[in-house]
Amino acid sequence: MINLELTTLVFMAVLSIASLIAVYLAVFEKKLVKAVIFSAIQSTIYALLYYLLMAPDIALVYIPVAVGLYPAVILLLISKTEKEERD
Amino acid sequence: MRKLIGLFGVVAFVLGFSLLLSLGGFMYIPKSQPRVQPALLDLKEGYFIKDVFYIEYTLYGNNFLALIYLNYTYNPSYIYATAYSPEAVTAIVWDYRGLDTLFETAVFYLAIIGALALARGVLRVYKPHGNLGMSLIVKTVTRITSALIVTVAASIALHGHLTPGGGFQGGSAAAVAPLLVLTAFSLYFLFEKGVSKDLMLIIRSIGLIGIALTALSCYFIAVANGSRAFVFQNQPKFMNGSRIDVSIPSHIGGELISGTLWFFNLSEFFAVMAGFTIVFLLLFMPEEAYRGESG
Numbered sequence: 001m002i003n004l005e006l007t008t009l010v011f012m013a014v015l016s017i018a019s020l021i022a023v024y025l026a027v028f029e030k031k032l033v034k035a036v037i038f039s040a041i042q043s044t045i046y047a048l049l050y051y052l053l054m055a056p057d058i059a060l061v062y063i064p065v066a067v068g069l070y071p072a073v074i075l076l077l078i079s080k081t082e083k084e085e086r087d
Numbered sequence: 088m089r090k091l092i093g094l095f096g097v098v099a100f101v102l103g104f105s106l107l108l109s110l111g112g113f114m115y116i117p118k119s120q121p122r123v124q125p126a127l128l129d130l131k132e133g134y135f136i137k138d139v140f141y142i143e144y145t146l147y148g149n150n151f152l153a154l155i156y157l158n159y160t161y162n163p164s165y166i167y168a169t170a171y172s173p174e175a176v177t178a179i180v181w182d183y184r185g186l187d188t189l190f191e192t193a194v195f196y197l198a199i200i201g202a203l204a205l206a207r208g209v210l211r212v213y214k215p216h217g218n219l220g221m222s223l224i225v226k227t228v229t230r231i232t233s234a235l236i237v238t239v240a241a242s243i244a245l246h247g248h249l250t251p252g253g254g255f256q257g258g259s260a261a262a263v264a265p266l267l268v269l270t271a272f273s274l275y276f277l278f279e280k281g282v283s284k285d286l287m288l289i290i291r292s293i294g295l296i297g298i299a300l301t302a303l304s305c306y307f308i309a310v311a312n313g314s315r316a317f318v319f320q321n322q323p324k325f326m327n328g329s330r331i332d333v334s335i336p337s338h339i340g341g342e343l344i345s346g347t348l349w350f351f352n353l354s355e356f357f358a359v360m361a362g363f364t365i366v367f368l369l370l371f372m373p374e375e376a377y378r379g380e381s382g
Contacts, residue, residue: 009108012108013105013108016104016105016108017101017104020097020100020101020104024093024097027093028093056251057176057177057251057252057253057256060243060251060252060256060260061255061256061259063260064259064260064262064263065259068263068266069259069262069263069266069363072266072270072367073367073370076370076371080374
């Protein structure tokens with residue numbers, strides 16, 4: 001049979017690298033709405049990592065705050081100011 | 088040049104996280120064999136735990152505190168160290184380390200006060216004409232899902248002593264429902280229904296008063312009986328050769344309540360939900376409401 005512990009560890013490593021890619025895309029994205037979506041993707045991957053690390057309480061806080069409330073506040077901010085990062 | 092620095096930073100992060108994960112494999116990640124369950128000894132009054140668990144202390148070393156928490160958060164055979172809660176995280180958050188949670192709630196309270204102070208200059212909110220909010224499909228779906236969200240959040244908060252969750256988890260999940268209603272309908276819909284900043288302030292104050300009263304409840308019982316008790320005391324304690332037999336009942340009507348934990352979770356649920364809703368009500372105010380003298 002496959003080694004379950006090693007599979008979990010490899011899956012967590014892949015998720016971490018994917019979250020890093022999402023953060024990189026969020027930082028270097030000029031259209032701000034897309035950047036918020038990348039940030040929400042990173043938060044989803046982090047919530048999955050917290051679940052795999054056996055911390056369900058933290059995952060239960062992280063999902064509503066970082067995927068629901070925080071992107072909502074940033075999108076409201078974008079709608080009141082500019083929608084494109086100028087540089 | 089900026090791209091090069093960004094690329095170097097990302098490579099450093101990747102290597103650092105890989106190192107962290109491979110180190111974590113030796114310490115925290117679940118292993119293939121289950122957790123070792125040491126035999127629970129028959130403890131009498133007055134034993135120091137480190138003397139009784141000497142063998143386990145030498146085996147577990149730095150994880151000795153984790154061993155104590157996992158063995159004593161629900162342990163009816165040793166009532167002087169238990170919190171009567173199968174959920175170890177909630178027992179640690181509200182019973183063993185209750186003062187830390189008190190300060191965290193105070194920090195959240197001050198943050199909401201700061202946001203309220205910034206929005207002092209609201210004159211009057213005029214409702215514009217026409218159809219406000221999103222389409223009919225979105226409004227119907229929001230009507231259904233916001234009720235479901237509040238139900239699940241209440242379940243997370245009130246079952247915090249049995250399943251993962253607790254007051255803050257349930258409160259932050261319940262704060263998503265007013266945000267959905269604000270987005271799909273409009274701010275004026277909530278004002279017409281009576282959900283205003285003042286009502287949310289009252290609910291938040293009721294939650295915080297509930298936390299304070301529950302923390303001092305054992306003290307009031309002790310004053311009425313003429314004995315001693317601690318602040319944030321949940322179950323009877325044994326200190327310096329004397330028993331402090333003041334406690335909140337762990338079972339009510341045959342159901343497990345875990346003493347003060349259920350009341351803490353309920354109060355924190357209301358406080359956190361009302362706090363988040365205040366911030367969103369202030370953020371969704373239009374710019375024209377702040378015209379005029381604003382400090």
